[in-house]
Amino acid sequence: EAGVVQSPRYKIIEKKQPVAFWCNPISGHNTLYWYLQNLGQGPELLIRYENEEAVDDSQLPKDRFSAERLKGVDSTLKIQPAELGDSAVYLCASSPREGRTDEQFFGPGTRLTVL
Amino acid sequence: GENVEQHPSTLSVQEGDSAVIKCTYSDSASNYFPWYKQELGKRPQLIIDIRSNVGEKKDQRIAVTLNKTAKHFSLHITETQPEDSAVYFCAASSGGGADGLTFGKGTHLIIQP
Numbered sequence: 001e002a003g004v005v006q007s008p009r010y011k012i013i014e015k016k017q018p019v020a021f022w023c024n025p026i027s028g029h030n031t032l033y034w035y036l037q038n039l040g041q042g043p044e045l046l047i048r049y050e051n052e053e054a055v056d057d058s059q060l061p062k063d064r065f066s067a068e069r070l071k072g073v074d075s076t077l078k079i080q081p082a083e084l085g086d087s088a089v090y091l092c093a094s095s096p097r098e099g100r101t102d103e104q105f106f107g108p109g110t111r112l113t114v115l
Numbered sequence: 116g117e118n119v120e121q122h123p124s125t126l127s128v129q130e131g132d133s134a135v136i137k138c139t140y141s142d143s144a145s146n147y148f149p150w151y152k153q154e155l156g157k158r159p160q161l162i163i164d165i166r167s168n169v170g171e172k173k174d175q176r177i178a179v180t181l182n183k184t185a186k187h188f189s190l191h192i193t194e195t196q197p198e199d200s201a202v203y204f205c206a207a208s209s210g211g212g213a214d215g216l217t218f219g220k221g222t223h224l225i226i227q228p
Binding site: 004033040041042043044045048056059091102103104105106107108109 | 149160204218
C-alpha cells in the first residue's frame with residue numbers, strides 16, 4: 001500500500017510569489033490534515049478535512065492561505081502571497097477515521113524556502 | 116485550546132541505558148496520546164499511542180504511561196540502541212485521534228555508543 005504522497009518535495013520562491021502544495025492521501029482515508037512544521041518545532045495543525053468538507057480551519061491564516069479537497073481525495077494547499085516567515089515544512093497526513101485505529105499517517109512533506 | 120509541554124528538549128544516554136521523555140497537557144477532554152519518531156529530513160512515524168481509558172501500554176522496548184489526574188504522560192525506551200537516535204514528539208487530541216493533534220516541541224534523543 002502506498003503511503004501519503006506529497007509534491008513537490010522542495011520549493012524555493014521569492015517573497016510575494018504564490019505557491020501550491022499537493023497531497024494524495026492513502027487510498028480510502030476519509031480524513032486529511034495539513035500541518036506546518038517550523039525548524040526545531042512540532043507540527044501545527046492548519047486544516048482538517050472530512051471527505052471534501054473542511055471541518056476545522058481555525059488555525060489557517062485565511063488572509064493568505066487557502067486549501068481545497070474538491071473530490072474528497074487529493075488536496076491542495078496554497079499560499080498567496082508568500083512571506084519570509086512562511087519558510088517551513090508543510091506536512092500532509094491522512095487517517096481512516098473508521099476502524100480500530102485513529103493513527104495519522106504523514107507524508108514526507110514539502111520544504112518551502114521563501115527568499 | 117490544548118497546550119502540550121514536552122521535556123527535556125535534548126536527552127543524551129549511553130547505549131543500553133533507558134530513556135524517559137515526559138509530556139503534560141492542559142485540556143482534560145484530551146483522550147488520545149500518540150508518540151511520533153522523526154529522523155532528520157523524514158516524515159513523523161507513530162511508534163506507540165495510548166488512550167485515556169488505559170494507564171500503560173508496552174510494545175517491546177517501548178512503553179507509555181498516562182496519568183489522567185495529573186495530565187501527564189511519558190515515553191520509556193529501554194535498552195536503547197543507536198537507531199533510536201531521533202527527535203520524538205508527544206501529542207494529544209480530544210477527538211480520539213481523528214481530530215487534529217497538538218504536538219509538543221520535541222525531544223532530541225542522542226544515543227552515545
